Amino acid sequence: MDVQRLLIFREIARTGSIASAARSLGWTQPAVSQHLRHLERQAGTPLVLRRPRGVQLTEAGRALLRHADAIATRVEAATADLDALVQLRAGTVRLAAFPSAGATLVPAAMSLLARRHPGLDVRLREAEPPQALGLLAAGDVDVAVTFAHAGEEPPGTGELARVPIGGDPLRLVLPSSHPSAHPSDTPLDLRALAHEKWVGGCERCTAHLRQACEAAGFAPDIRHGTDDYVLTQALIARGLAVGLLPQLALDAARDPGVAVRPATGIRPRALYVLHHREADQIPAVRSALRALQDTAAGRVPF
Amino acid sequence: MDVQRLLIFREIARTGSIASAARSLGWTQPAVSQHLRHLERQAGTPLVLRRPRGVQLTEAGRALLRHADAIATRVEAATADLDALVQLRAGTVRLAAFPSAGATLVPAAMSLLARRHPGLDVRLREAEPPQALGLLAAGDVDVAVTFAHAGEEPPGTGELARVPIGGDPLRLVLPSSHPSAHPSDTPLDLRALAHEKWVGGCERCTAHLRQACEAAGFAPDIRHGTDDYVLTQALIARGLAVGLLPQLALDAARDPGVAVRPATGIRPRALYVLHHREADQIPAVRSALRALQDTAAGRVPF
DNA sequence: CCGACCCCCAAGCAATACTTATGGCATGGA
DNA sequence: TCCATGCCATAAGTATTGCTTGGGGGTCGG
Numbered sequence: 096m097d098v099q100r101l102l103i104f105r106e107i108a109r110t111g112s113i114a115s116a117a118r119s120l121g122w123t124q125p126a127v128s129q130h131l132r133h134l135e136r137q138a139g140t141p142l143v144l145r146r147p148r149g150v151q152l153t154e155a156g157r158a159l160l161r162h163a164d165a166i167a168t169r170v171e172a173a174t175a176d177l178d179a180l181v182q183l184r185a186g187t188v189r190l191a192a193f194p195s196a197g198a199t200l201v202p203a204a205m206s207l208l209a210r211r212h213p214g215l216d217v218r219l220r221e222a223e224p225p226q227a228l229g230l231l232a233a234g235d236v237d238v239a240v241t242f243a244h245a246g247e248e249p250p251g252t253g254e255l256a257r258v259p260i261g262g263d264p265l266r267l268v269l270p271s272s273h274p275s276a277h278p279s280d281t282p283l284d285l286r287a288l289a290h291e292k293w294v295g296g297c298e299r300c301t302a303h304l305r306q307a308c309e310a311a312g313f314a315p316d317i318r319h320g321t322d323d324y325v326l327t328q329a330l331i332a333r334g335l336a337v338g339l340l341p342q343l344a345l346d347a348a349r350d351p352g353v354a355v356r357p358a359t360g361i362r363p364r365a366l367y368v369l370h371h372r373e374a375d376q377i378p379a380v381r382s383a384l385r386a387l388q389d390t391a392a393g394r395v396p397f
Numbered sequence: 398m399d400v401q402r403l404l405i406f407r408e409i410a411r412t413g414s415i416a417s418a419a420r421s422l423g424w425t426q427p428a429v430s431q432h433l434r435h436l437e438r439q440a441g442t443p444l445v446l447r448r449p450r451g452v453q454l455t456e457a458g459r460a461l462l463r464h465a466d467a468i469a470t471r472v473e474a475a476t477a478d479l480d481a482l483v484q485l486r487a488g489t490v491r492l493a494a495f496p497s498a499g500a501t502l503v504p505a506a507m508s509l510l511a512r513r514h515p516g517l518d519v520r521l522r523e524a525e526p527p528q529a530l531g532l533l534a535a536g537d538v539d540v541a542v543t544f545a546h547a548g549e550e551p552p553g554t555g556e557l558a559r560v561p562i563g564g565d566p567l568r569l570v571l572p573s574s575h576p577s578a579h580p581s582d583t584p585l586d587l588r589a590l591a592h593e594k595w596v597g598g599c600e601r602c603t604a605h606l607r608q609a610c611e612a613a614g615f616a617p618d619i620r621h622g623t624d625d626y627v628l629t630q631a632l633i634a635r636g637l638a639v640g641l642l643p644q645l646a647l648d649a650a651r652d653p654g655v656a657v658r659p660a661t662g663i664r665p666r667a668l669y670v671l672h673h674r675e676a677d678q679i680p681a682v683r684s685a686l687r688a689l690q691d692t693a694a695g696r697v698p699f
Numbered sequence: 700c701c702g703a704c705c706c707c708c709a710a711g712c713a714a715t716a717c718t719t720a721t722g723g724c725a726t727g728g729a
Numbered sequence: 730t731c732c733a734t735g736c737c738a739t740a741a742g743t744a745t746t747g748c749t750t751g752g753g754g755g756t757c758g759g
Contacts, residue, residue, distance in 0.1 A: 098403075098404070099401055112704090112706090124706080125707080132707095138483070139680075146705080147704080148757080154488055155483075162475035162478070166472070173464035371446050373447060374446060378442055414735090427740095
């Protein structure tokens with residue numbers, strides 16, 4: 096059963112004649128007549144009786160018309176649904192972000208997005224970059240905010256598209272009572288802390304710290320490990336260690352007992368947004384990407 | 398929104414990939430791929446993400462799929478409804494018949510029809526031929542059983558198709574005590590009743606009687622008029638008149654006080670079934686026509 | 700009786716839809 | 730590592746489909 100013809104038949108029934116249906120559809124009368132003929136052949140029975148002033152539906156025609164009406168209604172509903180998604184009056188974006196971004200940049204972007212498109216349902220899930228890749232691959236999130244330290248392989252391959260949205264500088268974090276704690280806005284060389292005890296961040300962050308220290312000529316004495324930046328600062332504030340924390344983490348939460356200084360020779364970690372290669376054609380995803388880029392542009396340097 | 402493509406999309410969603418949908422549809426992969434592309438262009442957003450092992454529906458795709466499922470269900474229901482009508486497991490035929498046929502031939506045909514197609518809803522409405530034409534024209538009945546006396550213009554013109562189903566001989570009806578009442582199976586000449594009082598039937602029947610008598614060389618003394626064949630016979634049985642009644646009317650009801658003889662030189666009235674010219678393509682109508690013809694073949698001579 | 704308005708049919712042309720042929724990409728096993 | 734497999738896309742050619750044009754027949758109302 097050809098559904099397109101069903102809708103043409105509906106127009107015939109609505110207007111009462113083949114000729115008027117043709118006018119209403121912008122076609123010639125034989126075009127509509129042929130469609131009706133095909134439909135009747137498929138149906139195996141006449142759908143209308145040809146009368147001098149138009150057509151009159153047969154029983155089969157009346158039965159078919161009921162279904163055609165229902166189908167037309169559904170088609171209109173489908174069109175309306177799609178329209179709402181395209182114009183962002185409806186829809187969902189599911190974000191994944193690593194903790195320090197999820198506490199700073201991402202909420203700001205989500206708020207921007209909510210202002211731009213109040214109908215959009217934006218959802219956030221916290222995940223470290225490796226897990227975020229899995230979520231993306233499994234289709235559990237649409238967009239993932241990740242990072243890579245300098246020298247690291249940037250995340251995302253093949254399937255996934257990677258959009259750089261800026262850099263996040265790493266800061267040396269010391270107890271505020273530490274002799275090297277000041278002046279806070281001038282860079283400090285890693286070597287000045289070669290003999291300190293260190294606290295490492297997540298696995299990759301700890302590896303990056305170790306690598307940076309080796310490049311500076313020493314092996315750090317890493318005593319503690321946590322990817323919780325509040326915990327890290329608590330350890331530091333109590334004089335138990337020093338650390339290297341990204342600016343975003345410090346923006347998210349700042350222990351009053353720590354001092355922060357730029358580090359010389361340590362390149363910022365790079366921030367990326369990942370999504371499926373074609374997903375940026377999806378309006379909701381595209382708008383989320385824009386919001387993240389716009390937010391990052393005002394927050395983190397490149 | 399192209400509904401046919403919607404159903405193709407549904408197949409993609411069902412099978413999980415474009416290639417498998419193509420196999421399932423008996424097409425090549427690019428054919429389906431192009432349909433999907435067109436659908437996405439119309440939709441204004443991707444409906445699936447192309448993944449290495451197939452496709453994954455986007456939010457818009459999932460929304461569209463729900464509607465596509467509903468539409469497919471409706472299409473199946475429509476097909477099933479049509480099938481039932483074509484195979485006469487369902488459907489309606491509305492008959493009109495003049496009284497004496499409606500009491501004899503038509504009920505027999507209806508009963509035959511009911512045996513052949515138990516699902517069919519057969520309805521009868523009594524109507525004299527002129528009114529039956531109106532009912533047909535108004536679409537209030539599908540089939541009309543009518544008659545025309547010899548020499549009369551047969552009913553039905555243009556719009557309507559006429560199917561002769563036999564002849565209905567006219568009988569002279571006398572009081573059983575009448576001297577000409579016997580022998581009952583030999584024809585009697587009209588002229589033998591030239592000086593009787595007559596009872597006429599319906600308007601056209603009375604006109605026909607007058608004409609037949611004139612052809613026989615006399616003007617009948619028509620005292621009474623009714624199209625009710627029971628009433629007619631009651632008048633005759635009591636000796637108040639003689640009459641000319643069709644065999645069908647006598648089959649329908651027979652007053653024991655009347656005698657019946659064939660009439661010489663009076664041709665039977667012709668029985669016709671009328672329907673809209675194209676309506677015999679409608680299964681229910683066709684089956685009703687067949688049943689009427691089959692019944693008439695065993696009941697009335699041609 | 701004519702004009703208006705239905706409808707159908709046949710033939711021609713243009714748009715659509717499907718096929719064939721080819722290439723890229725990701726995954727999994729030798 | 731490389732090859733085989735299975736997925737998808739693109740491009741070009743062809744075959745079908747679908748619409749138009751130009752006929753003709755019928756019914757109805759002025």
